[in-house]
Amino acid sequence: MKVSIIIPTYNGGSLWEKSAKAIRESYSQSSEVLVIDSSSNDSTVEVARKYNFFIEVIPSSEFNHGGTRNKAVKNSTGDIVVFITQDAIPKKESIDRILAPFSDPDVACAYGRQLPHNDANPLAKHARKFNYGENSYVSDITDSDRLGLKTVFMSNSFSAYRVSIFNELGAFPENTILCEDMYLAAKAILANFKIAYVADAEVYHSHNYTVIEEFKRYFDIGVFHQDEPWIRKSFGGASGEGKKFIFSELRYLLKNGILWLPIACVNNIAKLAGYKLGQRYKRIPAIFRRKLSMHKRYWDNF
Template sequence: MSLLTISIVIPVYNGGASFRECLASLTLSRRPADEVIVVSDGDTDGSWQVAEAFGTKVFRLQRPGGPAQARNIGAQAAQGDIVFFIDADVTLHPNTLDLVEQQFRQHPQLDALIGSYDDAPGANNFLSQYKNLFHHYTHQVSSEIASTFWGACGAIRRSVFLQVGGFDETYRKPCIEDIELGYRLTRAGYSIALCKEIQVKHLKQWEPLSLIKAEIFYRALPWTTLILRERCANADLNLSHSNRFSVVFAFALIGSVAASGLYPWLLAIALGLSLGLLVMNAEIYRFFYRKRGLLFALQVIPWHWFYFLYGGAAFAYGTLIHIISRVYSSKPVGRLGCF
């Protein structure tokens, strides 16, 4: 059996303590990486020196250009058959690389794969636990045939990556450059698998403002632009049919409550909509109950409904801008929110 080599590529910008944990986890891997490439994206905290101390191959950029550019630089320099992209704020499990290699060996036709966050996030505050567990749940219940890529835990044959042109470097922030790459891969006929047993631990600590900013400006708005441009809204991951119906129910609930002062009977409608949201999302609330208990699950519900509201509002706004752009200009709509 021929040797299958794996190159890990990590973009980093001021990685701090999480980046040290990330690199330390690589030394505990049962299957060592054939090379580790760190691309220092104009960091100012000495992350590149930390990477050098761990013996990685380091490329330093003088100014931040975004993770898309950094990953491309790392992949172009890589020597491995497989390029495994991870973020600077995740840690690998001891068996992660074993499982990556196993998938590509057992499935020679496989072009790329993505994994999942595990169910034990590194940060302990409620919002970090909720967000990272939500991400874990979404990947664990989704189809194993994926249409998007994922830069935090995603592996791809280097030849395929170079053939499709890598990540789109016009995305200058941690945005949806991985999702866009996945769409291009799928459109070109390449296969992407969601391998649920391949997991990494996310160390990021989310706070209310950082979470909402990231989800609206770096996810929802640019993703809306991409969906409308590509005319592709597969019922995959966060775009499931239940999520779409939940957005409608959440807005109808807010409208019913707001108008109930004039029409008190709307409170009955609001109650029905609330029950509908609970039923449609009962499985995820049971998941949080099993993982963190009743009090945590009850705390999740308002945040989850708020997620439907701001996600739906961002999609509506992005769609409106797209329509206006199409009406008043022959030029395609630009990307929203990720510069």
């Protein structure tokens, strides 16, 4: 299989330098690495040139999580496209390893395991531990009753898609606030394809979000689920997984960071409030939607 690696970038800074170096060193099969940059004003493009990546620069106003990635797929030549974000640092051979499930022709997409960065706080460490376990698995429509919304969990921070199925399913939504990965994963499962989680394909990727950032991120997730109600209708809501997360986080912090418990409580309240408000965004005046959102450029189209 021919493989194309696609990396959306914008002002990647020093972490992008580490990521680019690791990407260049961590694969053997790919014939191209495509960087689609949203008019960075730092050294991001120069770093991409340093590692001989193909580069396309677009106006920052044109970036969208779904549409920008679709554009890159159209410009690629691979049978498989691998997406990595500029702040994800793959371990050696991780890109090769994420390709393994595609030996099954019914596998539409796969995602790798995310490990916390060295500077990750206990909340970020637990989030990676909860969402990215040690055991690989493959899910299909028969798992939806057991896994619920987790059946279509996907992350384009490090993922891979079979281009033929990607195109058959209509690609990512052209204009989405985020969660383009879950959108296509849900389409794939409902079309009787499979999704693989590849635990030995590892990248370092985490965020130390503030309470306000968590609120804004979950506001955007709420907006997505409001606009795509068929996903919750098909696989259930996020409340069950949310309860599991809270109890898991409590147990983790009691052992690994008890002083973070008050912050965790405030964080979880902020997440819930943000999500609920996001689901009701149509009732919120446009000027306030932008203020409540993490991805502010999305609202330029409203």
